[in-house]
Amino acid sequence: MSDKHTPGPWRWEFNAEHRSLHLVGGKPRHDLTIMDFARWGMSGATIRLRDPAHDGMQLLYRVHERPDWIAPEKGREHHKSWHQLLTHPDARLIEAAPDLLEAVNRLLSWEQTGSQARSEDIAFAQRAFAKATGQKGGAL
Numbered sequence: 001m002s003d004k005h006t007p008g009p010w011r012w013e014f015n016a017e018h019r020s021l022h023l024v025g026g027k028p029r030h031d032l033t034i035m036d037f038a039r040w041g042m043s044g045a046t047i048r049l050r051d052p053a054h055d056g057m058q059l060l061y062r063v064h065e066r067p068d069w070i071a072p073e074k075g076r077e078h079h080k081s082w083h084q085l086l087t088h089p090d091a092r093l094i095e096a097a098p099d100l101l102e103a104v105n106r107l108l109s110w111e112q113t114g115s116q117a118r119s120e121d122i123a124f125a126q127r128a129f130a131k132a133t134g135q136k137g138g139a140l
Helices: 089-113 119-133
Strands: 011-015 020-025 032-040 044-050 060-062
Touching: 032 060, 032 089, 044 089, 089 119
Parallel strands: none
Antiparallel strands: 011 020, 020 032, 032 044, 044 060
C-alpha cells in the first residue's frame, strides 16, 4: 500500500436522489472518489476507500476486504477481534485533521502577536504532521 494520501483539494458530494455521499478529490480536480459508504449486512454500513497504490485509478475496496489497511492498536492487541485501527493514508489524514487545525491555530496566534512560536507549539505541529502522514512520533 502506498503511504501517500489522495491529493487535494477534497470536497463532500451529496446526492439525495441516489442516497449517496462521497468524499472526492485528486488530480484532475475532484476526479477520484476518496471514500464512500456501502451496505454491510442487514442493518449496517462500512466505508469504501480508494486504493492509493494505483495512482489516479478509481479502485475502491470495503475496509474489511483489505487487512493491510487494518492494524491492532499498540498496547491493545488482545482486543484485535473487536478493536483495530485504520491505517489507510486518507483515513489517517482525516483522523489527524483536528490536530492539524489546532497546530495551525497555535502557530497563527503567535504570528498575529509578532512573537516567536513556543517550542511546545512547534513540537505539537510536528507530531500532528507525523500523525497525518503515518510517520513515527505521531502520537498526540
